[in-house]
Amino acid sequence: MDEPSFKQIKLSLERPYKDDDGSLIPILFDITPEGQQIFDKKESPTKTLGDNLRRIFIERGSDFFDKTRGRDLEEQPLIEDGNISDASEPLDSSDQMSTETRTMNVDELMKMRADIFPQLFTSLGEITLARDLLSSLLSSSQIQPLESTNLSATIVTKSPPIVSVQAFNAQLTIGSKDEALRKAANVFMSAAQSMDRGRIKGEKYWVDALKVRRANWGLNPAPLPFGAPTGKGADKTSKDFLISYGLEESPAILRRQAVARMITNETSTHGLVFLHRQNTRLRVSLSVIGEDGKRTVSENTLISAHEENPEGALKGAQQEVVEQEIFSLLVREAGNLPTASARVSERLIAIDAAHNTELRFEMVEKEFLSDDSIRGEECNLIYFALHALLLRRHGYLQTQRLGAKGSNISTKDNTFSPPPILQPVIDLLQYQVFCARVKAEVDKMIIALSAAGIQTTLRFNVVGETGCQLLQVLEDNRGSAKQEKRPPSALVELGLLI
Numbered sequence: 001m002d003e004p005s006f007k008q009i010k011l012s013l014e015r016p017y018k019d020d021d022g023s024l025i026p027i028l029f030d031i032t033p034e035g036q037q038i039f040d041k042k043e044s045p046t047k048t049l050g051d052n053l054r055r056i057f058i059e060r061g062s063d064f065f066d067k068t069r070g071r072d073l074e075e076q077p078l079i080e081d082g083n084i085s086d087a088s089e090p091l092d093s094s095d096q097m098s099t100e101t102r103t104m105n106v107d108e109l110m111k112m113r114a115d116i117f118p119q120l121f122t123s124l125g126e127i128t129l130a131r132d133l134l135s136s137l138l139s140s141s142q143i144q145p146l147e148s149t150n151l152s153a154t155i156v157t158k159s160p161p162i163v164s165v166q167a168f169n170a171q172l173t174i175g176s177k178d179e180a181l182r183k184a185a186n187v188f189m190s191a192a193q194s195m196d197r198g199r200i201k202g203e204k205y206w207v208d209a210l211k212v213r214r215a216n217w218g219l220n221p222a223p224l225p226f227g228a229p230t231g232k233g234a235d236k237t238s239k240d241f242l243i244s245y246g247l248e249e250s251p252a253i254l255r256r257q258a259v260a261r262m263i264t265n266e267t268s269t270h271g272l273v274f275l276h277r278q279n280t281r282l283r284v285s286l287s288v289i290g291e292d293g294k295r296t297v298s299e300n301t302l303i304s305a306h307e308e309n310p311e312g313a314l315k316g317a318q319q320e321v322v323e324q325e326i327f328s329l330l331v332r333e334a335g336n337l338p339t340a341s342a343r344v345s346e347r348l349i350a351i352d353a354a355h356n357t358e359l360r361f362e363m364v365e366k367e368f369l370s371d372d373s374i375r376g377e378e379c380n381l382i383y384f385a386l387h388a389l390l391l392r393r394h395g396y397l398q399t400q401r402l403g404a405k406g407s408n409i410s411t412k413d414n415t416f417s418p419p420p421i422l423q424p425v426i427d428l429l430q431y432q433v434f435c436a437r438v439k440a441e442v443d444k445m446i447i448a449l450s451a452a453g454i455q456t457t458l459r460f461n462v463v464g465e466t467g468c469q470l471l472q473v474l475e476d477n478r479g480s481a482k483q484e485k486r487p488p489s490a491l492v493e494l495g496l497l498i
Contacts, residue, residue, distance in 0.1 A: 004196065019139050029170070031164035038164075124310075173193065208271050208310050209241055209262060215311050216246040222261065242270070245318040249401075250325055250393035258321045260314065272313050280347075280363045282323035284379045284386075289356040298376025300383040302369060323363075331362050333422040340426050353426050354433035382425055389421035 019025055026039040056064060104112075161169070213219050222240035246258030249280045257276035284300040305316040327349075334342035334349050342351040347363040359382075396418050439460050 007192075020237055028167065031162075031167055033162065035163075083314075118279075134376055179323045204271065205262060212241075212243055212262075212310055212314070215314075217311075243314065245314050245397050246321055247325070247394060249397045250321075251328075254325055256320060258318070260317065262310075272310055274313075274317055275485055277317055278320065278324070279366050280320060280324070281366060281369065281382070282327055283360075283364045283369075284383045285360040285362070286376060286379050286382075287358040287360070296374070298374045298379050300379035301375050304366070322387065322390065327361060327363055329390070330386075333420055337423065337426060339430065351426070354431040355437070357429060357433055359425070359429060382428075385425060386421055387429075389419070389424060393418050393421060 003472060017025060028037060029040040032038065033299075068423060097138040209219065220242045222242045241262045243260040243262065244255070244258060246255040250258070259276070260272045260274050262271060263273050281302050283302065285297055286299075287297045289295050305312045305319065307313040307316050330349055331344055334344050338353070340351050340353050342349060349361040351359045351361075353359045368489065400418075442458060442460065446456050446458050
């Protein structure tokens with residue numbers, strides 16, 4: 001990927017130390033008025049040490065080391081007094097005390113301060129008076145001719161620096177601020193990269209919003225953040241989107257949970273944040289005990305959506321919300337089954353649907369889903385049949401709601417019960433078990449007749465609707481509250497041809 005043009009600009013902020021030939025550039029020390037350049041001479045450490053030692057003997061005398069031998073300079077400093085003519089003459093105790101150096105105490109310091117401060121204040125007053133006098137003389141418009149004894153003022157203009165000083169100042173400005181220039185360049189580079197990232201994020205935000213809207217998902221303005229001004233004249237325009245992916249006729253609590261928010265940071269790969277997502281799926285399992293006493297457990301096949309893009313993430317989240325609604329309806333209807341017993345817990349429903357047949361509905365987290373279990377077509381049929389029955393229930397509720405609004409009749413007078421979603425599944429399983437048991441009994445009769453020497457032929461047809469007929473039944477029942485219920489015995493046709 002090509003970098004932007006501003007990232008390809010390279011600025012050399014380092015001070016050049018070598019010329020084109022690779023030789024070291026000498027440091028310019030001064031430039032004479034004639035234009036001659038004087039470079040800084042490099043001295044060796046040996047010469048520098050010799051000069052420093054020579055300065056010791058020149059400034060402190062040739063007998064400096066003899067005077068300081070065996071002494072501590074901090075405790076007994078050297079004192080040279082020119083009034084002492086001969087150090088070998090005996091001194092009195094008072095003279096000896098006066099010549100010795102001692103540290104002043106606090107009282108002596110305070111006394112010296114009291115003596116010096118008045119004189120300093122007097123000097124300050126004299127200097128201030130002289131300054132005011134000069135100011136008054138220079139500011140007067142009519143200058144009287146002064147005698148030679150009076151004061152006179154002269155205006156002096158500062159001369160521009162020489163060429164060497166100007167070159168040195170330019171060298172200080174450019175050469176000694178390399179680190180500051182590098183830091184400033186880094187700041188500008190960071191700001192440019194941050195602006196570039198913000199531009200890319202903003203473009204991706206609106207592109208994702210258009211993709212979501214094109215896929216017919218509901219876009220709603222997000223509420224204002226906490227603490228935003230809401231008074232008169234305040235800007236109440238929402239600048240973010242909320243995506244509602246719940247079904248229209250779902251309960252209000254589920255519609256409030258089925259909300260996603262579009263974000264601009266890079267914490268998510270698909271650019272969405274799901275506020276109340278539980279990451280659970282509905283698993284349907286069927287346990288059947290055969291005639292040999294062996295238990296067979298089968299489960300449905302769960303297909304997860306690809307969540308690399310916003311549309312796939314919304315499909316996966318909507319699938320979870322629909323399954324949560326189905327499980328809540330199953331919990332509500334499990335306690336009122338007329339022909340089966342059920343055990344209900346927080347995330348598990350176990351129903352004894354028929355003889356030696358147990359049906360389980362369980363909300364399982366995604367990471368605990370296993371691929372080792374046996375996949376059954378009956379479980380897949382039940383799983384997708386629950387979705388179809390839920391859509392039928394929503395269609396019925398929508399018809400009742402719109403009909404009540406159009407006829408202006410309160411819903412209190414028209415009490416209705418939406419079609420169930422669990423009872424048809426139980427009827428289907430009981431009908432299947434009933435047919436299997438009837439066939440088993442008839443097979444026993446055929447075996448007995450064959451053993452008696454009577455030639456017997458059995459034709460067993462299980463009566464049921466095809467897929468097209470089932471869809472037609474569901475469409476016909478959307479607008480009616482009455483459902484035709486036929487006992488399983490009426491759905492069996494037995495023919496015995498002897």
